[in-house]
Amino acid sequence: MKTKNIFEIENLSVIYGETPALKAIDIDINEKSITALIGPSGCGKSTFLRTLNRMNDLIPECRVMGSVMIRGENCYENGYDIIGLRKKVGMVFQKPNPFPMTIFDNVAYGPRCQGVKNKETLNEMVLEALKQAALYDEVKDRLESSALSLSGGQQQRLCIARALAMKPEVLLMDEPTSALDPIATLKIENLIERLKKQYSIIIVTHSMQQAARIADYTAFFYMGELIEYGKTDQLFSVPKHKQTEDYITGRFG
Amino acid sequence: MNIRESFDISIQENQQLIVKMMKCIQEIYVAMFDVIKSNDLDGAERLINDDILVNEMEETINEQAYLVVLKQCPVASDLRKLVTSIKVANELERVADYAANIGVYIQKTTQNNESYRKLMLNYRQPLLDMFTVLIEAYNESDVKKAFKVCALDNDIDIIYEQQIKQFIAITREKTQIVAEEASRALLVIKQFERAGDHLTNIAEHIIFLRTGKHVTLN
Numbered sequence: 001m002k003t004k005n006i007f008e009i010e011n012l013s014v015i016y017g018e019t020p021a022l023k024a025i026d027i028d029i030n031e032k033s034i035t036a037l038i039g040p041s042g043c044g045k046s047t048f049l050r051t052l053n054r055m056n057d058l059i060p061e062c063r064v065m066g067s068v069m070i071r072g073e074n075c076y077e078n079g080y081d082i083i084g085l086r087k088k089v090g091m092v093f094q095k096p097n098p099f100p101m102t103i104f105d106n107v108a109y110g111p112r113c114q115g116v117k118n119k120e121t122l123n124e125m126v127l128e129a130l131k132q133a134a135l136y137d138e139v140k141d142r143l144e145s146s147a148l149s150l151s152g153g154q155q156q157r158l159c160i161a162r163a164l165a166m167k168p169e170v171l172l173m174d175e176p177t178s179a180l181d182p183i184a185t186l187k188i189e190n191l192i193e194r195l196k197k198q199y200s201i202i203i204v205t206h207s208m209q210q211a212a213r214i215a216d217y218t219a220f221f222y223m224g225e226l227i228e229y230g231k232t233d234q235l236f237s238v239p240k241h242k243q244t245e246d247y248i249t250g251r252f253g
Numbered sequence: 254m255n256i257r258e259s260f261d262i263s264i265q266e267n268q269q270l271i272v273k274m275m276k277c278i279q280e281i282y283v284a285m286f287d288v289i290k291s292n293d294l295d296g297a298e299r300l301i302n303d304d305i306l307v308n309e310m311e312e313t314i315n316e317q318a319y320l321v322v323l324k325q326c327p328v329a330s331d332l333r334k335l336v337t338s339i340k341v342a343n344e345l346e347r348v349a350d351y352a353a354n355i356g357v358y359i360q361k362t363t364q365n366n367e368s369y370r371k372l373m374l375n376y377r378q379p380l381l382d383m384f385t386v387l388i389e390a391y392n393e394s395d396v397k398k399a400f401k402v403c404a405l406d407n408d409i410d411i412i413y414e415q416q417i418k419q420f421i422a423i424t425r426e427k428t429q430i431v432a433e434e435a436s437r438a439l440l441v442i443k444q445f446e447r448a449g450d451h452l453t454n455i456a457e458h459i460i461f462l463r464t465g466k467h468v469t470l471n
Contacts, residue, residue: 212328250257
């Protein structure tokens, strides 16, 4: 069965001031699967992730060239609906960053901004997102408590719930477990694997084992270039490029 | 700078244990053919006892490889090296079993086995050559040499096919030879044939080690 692409990226280059961060990247990303981006610090993987929902627009010195097609539309085209893009492409960051408000209000924040006012509808959306993020059972009796009272792992799942409440198609995750303990990490990994049935997930990770465990596809970046991209099972067992082999076996540099 | 020094040392140790086991079994095979040649009962006893030593070597390799996998989470060629070492140790253990079996054969058939023993010595050179090439192939992860091991195995298979006919002829001529001795002798050459197959399996593992692709040479 041929899988469909959620993103088709062609000749994508990103420059910060004078410094090139990404050089002519061509990559297609499969929908409803997990794609891991790996590579040493500064290799461009986070920059790449941020081009997918135009987060780089917030950096004044940053210039983007090439095309990022999402569902056949170039999101860098003039007049492209950026708000709509960020709704379609949710993001979860390295450090859990819940808003200083109640658990309920955190998840309701997005829908409220979208103009959802009906209490019942809002309630349904929040509970569904919390359930999808495997957090509901742990917080159902304290939805009005501060989100900051949750543990780190719970906070991160709350951030995932907050992203899911917007009903995105894509979830971008930038090292979502690097601040968490091993058990909280496995919970998030388990959650990510469940979510891929409905969402396309792209995850930046420094943990090679995490990429090997959960990703269907893995892309290895080095010095702004995409060195190798393929099925995770193949990339971690018989990589095609020596640089990939050196990096994943820890014999780099 | 090598940032995985102790890991590299562990992998080298693993490879050295395999080579040591290969060389040890090659020596056992040299001794085995001497025992066959001279019908040496004490030597036969030693062949049987040597098997214990080989079994211990297999255990050591397995334990070492498991621990490195556990501690280092190897991937790519590192993982192939370690998984292959466990498989190769297992094949080698089987090959050594045959030498012990032949020790038992010599002990049980001291008389009337001469015409058979002469034929058995035909396996000496190809089997010892297989070991030599195999050790080189493993040390150098050399795919070409691995294929050469397979070619040597073909020689053994040809000798084996011819000898089955010769064995039947001998048994017909020498009517005083009881059926038991003839059958035992046949089982012995079957062991040589199997030893060749296992050594060829190891050659297949070496190709996997190098290329990540499974091939069937047997």
